[in-house]
Amino acid sequence: MATTIAPVSGSPSKTSQSPPHGTYLSEFLHTHPQIQFIRYQWVDLSGILRARCLPNSHALKLACTDQPLRCGPITLQALADNSVMPNLSRSGVHELHPDWSSLRTLGPGGNTAYATVMCSIVEKLPQNGNRPDPTVCPRTALREVLDVALHRWGIRFLVGFEVELVILRDNKSKTNGDHQFVPLCSGPGHYSVASMRGPSFQYLDECVSELMGAGVEIHDFHVEGTTGQFEISLVPQTPMAAIDELVRVHDIVKTTVGGHGYIATMVPRLSSLQQGNGEHIHISLSPTNHEESFLAGILNYLPGICAVTMPYAQSYARVGKLEAGEWADWGTENRDVAVRKIESGHWEIRCADASANMYLALATILASGLLGVRHQHPLVLPDVSLVSGSENANSDDVTTKLPKTLEDALQLLQESLPQLNEILRSDILSHYVALKQVESRRMAQLVREEMDRLMVTLF
Numbered sequence: 001m002a003t004t005i006a007p008v009s010g011s012p013s014k015t016s017q018s019p020p021h022g023t024y025l026s027e028f029l030h031t032h033p034q035i036q037f038i039r040y041q042w043v044d045l046s047g048i049l050r051a052r053c054l055p056n057s058h059a060l061k062l063a064c065t066d067q068p069l070r071c072g073p074i075t076l077q078a079l080a081d082n083s084v085m086p087n088l089s090r091s092g093v094h095e096l097h098p099d100w101s102s103l104r105t106l107g108p109g110g111n112t113a114y115a116t117v118m119c120s121i122v123e124k125l126p127q128n129g130n131r132p133d134p135t136v137c138p139r140t141a142l143r144e145v146l147d148v149a150l151h152r153w154g155i156r157f158l159v160g161f162e163v164e165l166v167i168l169r170d171n172k173s174k175t176n177g178d179h180q181f182v183p184l185c186s187g188p189g190h191y192s193v194a195s196m197r198g199p200s201f202q203y204l205d206e207c208v209s210e211l212m213g214a215g216v217e218i219h220d221f222h223v224e225g226t227t228g229q230f231e232i233s234l235v236p237q238t239p240m241a242a243i244d245e246l247v248r249v250h251d252i253v254k255t256t257v258g259g260h261g262y263i264a265t266m267v268p269r270l271s272s273l274q275q276g277n278g279e280h281i282h283i284s285l286s287p288t289n290h291e292e293s294f295l296a297g298i299l300n301y302l303p304g305i306c307a308v309t310m311p312y313a314q315s316y317a318r319v320g321k322l323e324a325g326e327w328a329d330w331g332t333e334n335r336d337v338a339v340r341k342i343e344s345g346h347w348e349i350r351c352a353d354a355s356a357n358m359y360l361a362l363a364t365i366l367a368s369g370l371l372g373v374r375h376q377h378p379l380v381l382p383d384v385s386l387v388s389g390s391e392n393a394n395s396d397d398v399t400t401k402l403p404k405t406l407e408d409a410l411q412l413l414q415e416s417l418p419q420l421n422e423i424l425r426s427d428i429l430s431h432y433v434a435l436k437q438v439e440s441r442r443m444a445q446l447v448r449e450e451m452d453r454l455m456v457t458l459f
Contacts, residue, residue, distance in 0.1 A: 022064030024100045028115070029056055032105060036113040040069050040096050041247070042121060043138065045435050046080045047311060047357045048458055049247060052096070053114070068095035068122065075121055076136055076431075079439040080312075080458060081446065086438065092125035095132075099139075102244045107214030107252050109206075109259075116251075118244050135426035138360035139240070145363045146239060148423055149370055153290065159362065160219070160236035160282035161246050163354070165253065166229050166273060167200040168263040168456065179272035180449050181456055184262055189226035196223060203260060204230045207253045216249060225275040236282060239366075243358045246279075250354065250459075266354035267455045268310065269317040271448055276318040281309075281349040281362065285369075288345035292379040295330060295339070295347065297372020298365060299381055302328040302338060302351070303402055304416040305368060307409035308429075309352035309361045311436060313443065314455060316409075319402050324351040328400040331385035338402060341383070351402060355459045360432065367423035374422070406440055 029035055038059040041051045052069060054062075062069060073092040077085045096119040103117045121137040124130045134140045149155040168181040184203075187195030195201065201223070208221050217235035224231040234249065236242065250266065257264035269276040285294060298305070310316065310324065318324040325338030332341045340348040349365060371377075381398060403409040414433050421429070443451065 020064075021066055021098075021100050022060060025060055025063045025103065028103055029060070032115065034112045035105065035115045037115075038103075039114050039116040040098055040119050041116050042075060042096065042119045043247060043357050043359060044076050044078060045138065045357060045360070045432050046078070046439060047355045048078075048080060049251065050075065050078075051116070063098075063100065068097045069119075070095055073123060073125065077435070079435070079442060080454065081439070081442050083442060085435060089125060089127070091127075092123065092130075095122040095124065096120075097122060099240075099244075102241075104248055105214060106248075106255070107210045109210050109213070110252060110255050116248065118247065135428060136431065138357050138363065138428065141424055141426060141428050142239060142243075142359045142363040142366075144425060145366045145370070145423060148425075149366065153370070153373055154287070155290065155294075155370075155373070156286050157239050157366065158236040158284040158286075159239045159242040161234050161242065161358075162278070162280040162282075163232045163234065163246070163249060163253070163266060164224055164229060164277040164279065165232070165264050165266045166225075166227060166277065167203055167257055168265055168272075170263065179270075180452055181263065181265075181270060182272050183228035185228050186226055187223065187228065189223055189229065191222050195228075198228070200228050200230070203257050203262065203264075204232075207256045207264070208232065210252055210256050211249060214248070214252060216245060216252075227273050227275050229275055229277065236284065239362055243362065246358060263456055265456045265459065267459045268312065268315040268353040268355060270314075270452050270456070272452075276314075276323055277353060278318060278323060278350060279352055279354040279356070279358075281352050281358075281365070282342070282346065283349065283362075283365070284346040286345060290373045291345045293372040293375075293377050294369040295341075295372070296377035296379045296381075297369045297375075298339065298347075298349075299328050299330060299379075300372065300377065301368035301416050301420065303400060304409065304412035304414075305361075305364050306351050306403055307406065307413040307436065308364045308432065309349065309356050310409070311357075311406065312355050312455070313406050313440060314451075315353050315355060316403070316405055318353065319351075319404055324353075325402060327398050328402060329381060329384050329398045332383050334385045337384055355455070360428065363424065364420065364429065367420050368416075370423050371419055406436070410436055410440075 075094045098117040123133045185198035219233040321336040330339040331337040
């Protein structure tokens with residue numbers, strides 16, 4: 001939990017003119033002659049990484065002519081249980097527009113024939129006159145929020161992530177009452193070197209080596225919990241690059257561990273795990289003169305934000321001290337609260353996990369903070385570390401609890417939409433709420449083993 005983000009200064013470095021897409025891809029393929037296929041990737045509203053694979057020749061043809069990859073209008077309408085939204089239109093097209101700056105390999109030990117590129121989605125439906133609609137895309141929503149922050153207030157951000165995970169074995173010989181998935185090993189936890197001698201740590205070590213070989217910058221990695229939980233902290237980057245890399249980290253870690261017959265999972269909670277996995281978000285803004293109103297905006301909308309940062313029923317088992325927090329509060333270097341302040345203009349959002357679509361989650365968090373800046377909200381909630389130590393519930397000033405269920409969080413998010421849309425300037429959160437309401441009802445019909453297997457497979 002030690003990711004450090006220095007205050008942001010200056011502008012991200014850019015070349016005066018980006019090379020044509022075809023040239024960019026051609027140079028990449030020349031440098032990586034082993035690559036045969038390009039995986040066009042996106043993260044849907046359920047937080048699921050999806051992809052279509054193209055031979056190099058087709059990807060180059062599209063890149064050289066600046067054409068998107070055309071798909072059926074299902075890219076953002078599929079649900080976690082493999083069903084689709086009701087009344088899904090069978091007419092129309094979703095275009096995948098690759099961001100070639102995100103083009104990366106899958107690392108030295110992964111499938112070396114593949115590279116990946118993250119895509120934005122543009123929808124064209126006959127009932128809307130085939131008008132291009134980019135507002136359905138979470139990645140586009142984040143880009144728009146970042147543009148608003150920069151051009152209206154001159155605010156820039158850096159973002160870092162802490163990836164918590166457990167390595168599991170599939171308990172195929174289980175009898176009645178046994179858990180389906182169990183940790184490969186356990187140990188004392190809490191940075192303990194004794195836990196580093198267990199069999200799981202060798203796979204974590206291999207994962208970190210794979211990530212570094214793939215160009216991922218690691219801040220540190222360590223033993224976290226007593227149930228074989230580990231954490232990998234990533235070096236902060238600009239928001240889009242940070243999330244693009246996070247997607248890649250998840251993929252490489254799960255692929256590396258899966259190659260040994262085990263499962264790396266970042267799910268927020270399983271029935272066999274006493275401790276949940278979070279994916280804490282570090283946010284740093286510059287300049288810091290708006291930091292109090294920015295934090296006030298986040299705290300004001302935090303209960304509803306949880307519907308996006310903790311998007312499954314299992315996520316709410318983490319609501320409590322030392323995990324997601326219990327209240328919509330903040331404290332300096334306080335890990336009992338939802339928002340930990342680390343230094344001026346730098347916070348850790350603890351009520352988040354790996355099942356979230358991080359593009360949409362960060363867009364929602366930043367939009368709420370920018371609402372505070374826009375309306376100059378005063379920071380009325382006290383630093384609970386100063387008021388009452390970790391016993392933040394004793395402060396009369398902190399009166400709003402985090403929701404205990406996804407349904408409650410979705411209701412709170414829906415109530416906040418008119419305000420959040422002032423910054424987001426799209427209906428993407430309305431689409432998100434509608435999808436999650438349908439999906440959560442369907443997921444609730446699954447028995448425990450079906451739910452656990454699905455969540456472990458996806459996240």
